[in-house]
Amino acid sequence: MKLRVSPPVFKGGLHDARTATSLGRWLGLAFTVCFLTGLVSHLMQHPPGWLADGLPSRPSWGYRLTQGLHVASGIAAIPLLLAKLWTVYPRLFARPALRSVRHALERLSVAVLVAGALFEPATGLLNTAQWYPWPFSFVPVHYAVAWLVVGALVLHVAVQAPEIRAHWSRRSPGTLALPASDGRDRRSLLAAVGAAVGAVTLTTVGQSFTPLKDLILFAPRDPDEGPQALPVNRTAAAAGVGRIPGEAYRLAVDGPRPYTLTLDDLRALPQHEVELPIACVEGWSRSAHWTGVRIADLLERAGAPPHARVRVVSLQLRGGYRVSEMGHRHARDPLTLLALRLNGAELHPDHGYPARLIAPNRPGVLQTKWVGRLEVLS
Numbered sequence: 001m002k003l004r005v006s007p008p009v010f011k012g013g014l015h016d017a018r019t020a021t022s023l024g025r026w027l028g029l030a031f032t033v034c035f036l037t038g039l040v041s042h043l044m045q046h047p048p049g050w051l052a053d054g055l056p057s058r059p060s061w062g063y064r065l066t067q068g069l070h071v072a073s074g075i076a077a078i079p080l081l082l083a084k085l086w087t088v089y090p091r092l093f094a095r096p097a098l099r100s101v102r103h104a105l106e107r108l109s110v111a112v113l114v115a116g117a118l119f120e121p122a123t124g125l126l127n128t129a130q131w132y133p134w135p136f137s138f139v140p141v142h143y144a145v146a147w148l149v150v151g152a153l154v155l156h157v158a159v160q161a162p163e164i165r166a167h168w169s170r171r172s173p174g175t176l177a178l179p180a181s182d183g184r185d186r187r188s189l190l191a192a193v194g195a196a197v198g199a200v201t202l203t204t205v206g207q208s209f210t211p212l213k214d215l216i217l218f219a220p221r222d223p224d225e226g227p228q229a230l231p232v233n234r235t236a237a238a239a240g241v242g243r244i245p246g247e248a249y250r251l252a253v254d255g256p257r258p259y260t261l262t263l264d265d266l267r268a269l270p271q272h273e274v275e276l277p278i279a280c281v282e283g284w285s286r287s288a289h290w291t292g293v294r295i296a297d298l299l300e301r302a303g304a305p306p307h308a309r310v311r312v313v314s315l316q317l318r319g320g321y322r323v324s325e326m327g328h329r330h331a332r333d334p335l336t337l338l339a340l341r342l343n344g345a346e347l348h349p350d351h352g353y354p355a356r357l358i359a360p361n362r363p364g365v366l367q368t369k370w371v372g373r374l375e376v377l378s
């Protein structure tokens with residue numbers, strides 16, 4: 001018996017270019033916001049030489065906002081992406097599969113776009129849960145694939161420009177040719193997708209937008225959980241530092257006039273209070289009240305030149321986040337502290353006891369805990 005496979009027939013009215021254009025607009029917006037905020041995050045964490053000294057330390061909530069938008073737009077893109085793929089998937093079965101070299105290249109670029117567009121929110125979402133079920137390191141791969149998606153997306157919009165123009169609005173020429181009854185169904189679909197976007201946003205955004213923290217359903221982080229009402233990314237035990245005895249603690253400041261301080265010496269210096277967030281790249285932010293010594297005062301005492309960069313070194317011996325650097329704007333900002341206290345009490349070991357860095361407009365991974373040394377870089 002001969003088996004004949006015929007392409008499936010799609011009778012529904014919503015696999016059309018007008019629906020694809022309507023959803024594509026919102027998806028394009030979400031991807032654009034996600035890409036630009038991701039780029040900001042990347043530049044703040046790994047600034048190229050020419051930018052390292054230009055990074056602004058204000059507004060103090062800047063990184064919290066861009067990282068919150070990055071995660072929120074990435075999560076909002078998920079229902080939009082699924083709806084968009086559903087709308088266009090009958091094209092997978094278009095025959096002949098390949099009409100020409102040009103058509104083959106076009107299909108290839110769409111395959112790259114779809115693969116990348118699924119990969120980015122999936123890996124990003126798992127990263128917020130700090131779950132890495134893959135053999136590569138998250139940051140460089142997530143960053144590289146973002147450029148791939150942007151490239152494929154620009155190409156896709158260019159190739160589809162005539163279709164997009166013909167279906168951009170309800171009165172566009174292509175749209176007028178569609179059956180009028182489709183309009184109602186399309187509006188229902190868009191309303192349902194909009195409701196899904198609203199629901200996933202409202203139930204996750206409280207991770208960084210604290211006023212909505214009571215609506216959190218799916219987010220891996222409860223902003224209230226953790227010692228001293230602040231979440232912890234890596235505990236002292238996990239970092240291998242354990243409980244550092246305060247009596248044995250020394251802060252070494254290397255510069256033109258190097259010196260060493262005990263914890264009591266630090267407590268005897270002028271103390272300053274600031275309200276600053278930890279804005280974790282893994283998708284949560286929480287503001288807290290910090291007390292400690294200004295980094296600017298410590299640098300002044302070491303005779304550091306005003307434009308010097310500073311390296312902050314942890315007592316933690318291994319791990320990617322044991323060292324961070326900052327340019328002179330962050331180092332000299334009066335809000336930048338070597339903090340000794342958090343929310344009215346001595347730092348909990350998991351928050352960096354005896355001393356940790358807290359600076360404005362800075363990714364959480366660079367707010368080094370268990371600080372043992374400040375190095376003035378020439």
Ligand SMILES: Nc1nc2c(c(=O)[nH]1)N[C@H]1C(S)=C(S)[C@@H](COP(=O)(O)O)O[C@H]1N2
Pocket residue numbers: 230231232233234239278279280281314316319321322323350351352364365366367368369370
């Ligand atoms: N030495 C050291 N500092 C560190 C880390 C670390 O692993 N080691 N983690 C960083 C990360 S990813 C974040 S988000 C913040 C979290 O600070 P918290 O635990 O006080 O909330 O600390 C940062 N400082």
Ligand SMILES: [Mo]
Pocket residue numbers: 233279280281282364365
């Ligand atoms: Mo983090």
